[in-house]
Amino acid sequence: MYNETVMDHFEHPRNVGEMEDPTVVVEVGSSECGDRMKLYLKIEDDVIVDVSFKTLGCAAAIASSSQATEMIKGKTIEEAWNLTNMDVVEALGGLPEPKIHCSVIAEDAIRRAINFYRKDQGLEPWK
Amino acid sequence: MNQSHSPDVPTVYLDHSATTPTHPDVVRAMLPFFTKNFGNPSSLYRLSDASRAAIAAARGQVAAALGCSDHEIFFTAGGTESDNWALKGMASARHQDGNHIITSSIEHHAILHTCEYLETQGWTVTYLPVDQHGLVDPGDVEAAITPETTLISVMMANNEVGTIQPVREIGAIAHDHDICFHTDAVQAIGHMPIDVKAMNIDLLSLSGHKFFGPKGTGALYIRDGIRLDNLIHGGGQEKGHRAGTENVPGIVGLGAAIERVTADITGHRQKVGALRDMLAQGIAERIPDSHYNGHPEERLVNNAHFSFPGLDGEALLLLLNSKGIYASIGSACSSGSEDMSHVLRAIGVPPAHGRSSLRLTLGDDNTKEEVKYVLDVLPQVIERLREMGSF
Numbered sequence: 001m002y003n004e005t006v007m008d009h010f011e012h013p014r015n016v017g018e019m020e021d022p023t024v025v026v027e028v029g030s031s032e033c034g035d036r037m038k039l040y041l042k043i044e045d046d047v048i049v050d051v052s053f054k055t056l057g058c059a060a061a062i063a064s065s066s067q068a069t070e071m072i073k074g075k076t077i078e079e080a081w082n083l084t085n086m087d088v089v090e091a092l093g094g095l096p097e098p099k100i101h102c103s104v105i106a107e108d109a110i111r112r113a114i115n116f117y118r119k120d121q122g123l124e125p126w127k
Numbered sequence: 128m129n130q131s132h133s134p135d136v137p138t139v140y141l142d143h144s145a146t147t148p149t150h151p152d153v154v155r156a157m158l159p160f161f162t163k164n165f166g167n168p169s170s171l172y173r174l175s176d177a178s179r180a181a182i183a184a185a186r187g188q189v190a191a192a193l194g195c196s197d198h199e200i201f202f203t204a205g206g207t208e209s210d211n212w213a214l215k216g217m218a219s220a221r222h223q224d225g226n227h228i229i230t231s232s233i234e235h236h237a238i239l240h241t242c243e244y245l246e247t248q249g250w251t252v253t254y255l256p257v258d259q260h261g262l263v264d265p266g267d268v269e270a271a272i273t274p275e276t277t278l279i280s281v282m283m284a285n286n287e288v289g290t291i292q293p294v295r296e297i298g299a300i301a302h303d304h305d306i307c308f309h310t311d312a313v314q315a316i317g318h319m320p321i322d323v324k325a326m327n328i329d330l331l332s333l334s335g336h337k338f339f340g341p342k343g344t345g346a347l348y349i350r351d352g353i354r355l356d357n358l359i360h361g362g363g364q365e366k367g368h369r370a371g372t373e374n375v376p377g378i379v380g381l382g383a384a385i386e387r388v389t390a391d392i393t394g395h396r397q398k399v400g401a402l403r404d405m406l407a408q409g410i411a412e413r414i415p416d417s418h419y420n421g422h423p424e425e426r427l428v429n430n431a432h433f434s435f436p437g438l439d440g441e442a443l444l445l446l447l448n449s450k451g452i453y454a455s456i457g458s459a460c461s462s463g464s465e466d467m468s469h470v471l472r473a474i475g476v477p478p479a480h481g482r483s484s485l486r487l488t489l490g491d492d493n494t495k496e497e498v499k500y501v502l503d504v505l506p507q508v509i510e511r512l513r514e515m516g517s518f
Contacts, residue, residue, distance in 0.1 A: 027518065036516070038518040054515055054517070056515070057439050057442070057516070061439070062515070
């Protein structure tokens with residue numbers, strides 16, 4: 001059902017766990033299917049220097065969380081803002097059609113975290 | 128345990144309610160009918176004598192397993208066809224007597240979707256609720272009967288949570304009202320003694336691949352005197368009731384399999400029951416916040432069904448798969464909705480429990496060592512997923 005890249009990220013997820021002293025923490029849930037994700041970012045000078053996550057969800061949700069965190073690590077918040085769930089799906093080598101929506105939760109979490117950070121900095125949230 | 132993935136990962140098959148391997152003895156019985164005894168049973172020459180004799184013998188084997196006469200057994204291509212034939216055939220045969228069917232809300236889709244089709248054709252269907260253990264109340268059956276009711280169909284045992292229905296009582300109620308009683312016994316064969324006469328059954332569906340027989344084989348028991356319209360029209364096979372050249376090797380396999388699996392039901396219940404109890408008790412002891420779904424006693428001897436809130440069932444299934452353990456789940460997240468099974472919804476399982484449910488169904492090919500391996504792996508896998516999903 002899933003390709004080897006997805007299974008690798010699912011069985012050996014990168015960046016799993018809590019983080020001490022994160023700059024920002026957000027928790028998002030999918031009302032559609034009950035998936036939940038908690039994302040921790042450490043941001044220095046608008047650069048994401050560290051990232052970790054926890055996810056309650058299917059293999060696609062866990063693999064997408066893992067892949068997305070790999071893709072934003074070391075990136076500026078602007079670069080991270082522009083990451084879409086389809087970029088994550090592409091990096092994973094594709095997901096089965098009914099599972100595409102499971103990748104949205106990571107994109108949501110990243111964008112929400114970035115806007116929390118911007119508000120904290122006294123900046124306008126991005127839209 | 129079979130070795131498959133790698134030398135370190137065993138294979139433990141715990142999905143016998145999905146399908147079973149065809150038993151080597153069954154395959155051996157079938158083989159001559161592919162090559163040597165290939166004659167069409169409808170042909171008159173001597174080559175076909177063996178085919179005809181084999182079908183007659185298999186019919187006897189199925190009849191013996193159900194406690195009926197040979198001529199009450201009709202071969203089909205599986206449980207789904209048998210269910211379709213029973214429902215559509217009876218609805219159509221008695222359409223002048225009424226247009227109401229009673230069934231339960233936890234039937235297999237072969238029943239439910241056929242009922243939904245019949246609703247589009249003018250029939251009305253009552254889908255009876257079940258209690259939190261998955262039991263149909265015979266009182267509800269009686270209360271649902273109207274002068275229009277011609278058929279009651281309630282499964283013998285549920286394919287997900289394994290609950291065994293009070294079929295004998297429901298059949299008696301049906302007969303009191305001159306209503307035909309059908310039961311889908313696909314999951315029950317081999318796991319419990321069945322006597323269609325004593326259990327007041329008029330129509331019974333079964334499927335070969337659920338009891339170590341070949342896929343694509345099944346049968347419908349039709350009690351003497353029950354009139355059923357045909358589902359499949361064509362040649363005069365099965366005394367003109369089910370057309371199509373007989374699947375001779377399949378029928379031979381079905382007969383051999385049902386004879387084998389009903390030869391010692393008591394012994395099977397002791398062996399598989401002990402393994403299931405070891406598994407269920409081990410899970411309850413080792414895994415906190417585990418919930419046993421279905422009926423505590425009135426359930427299939429090989430069925431264990433649990434919810435482990437705090438994780439996703441598909442993730443659990445795939446991690447078990449990577450450890451060589453094959454099981455199944457009660458719901459899957461698909462197309463943006465948490466699609467909980469109709470059975471779990473009917474017994475009132477909350478969504479967080481539904482999405483974290485796991486069905487383990489054993490067979491007499493499983494061993495104590497395999498159960499020990501599962502009891503070793505399952506708590507670790509569950510703890511890992513719960514840790515990843517707790518915040």
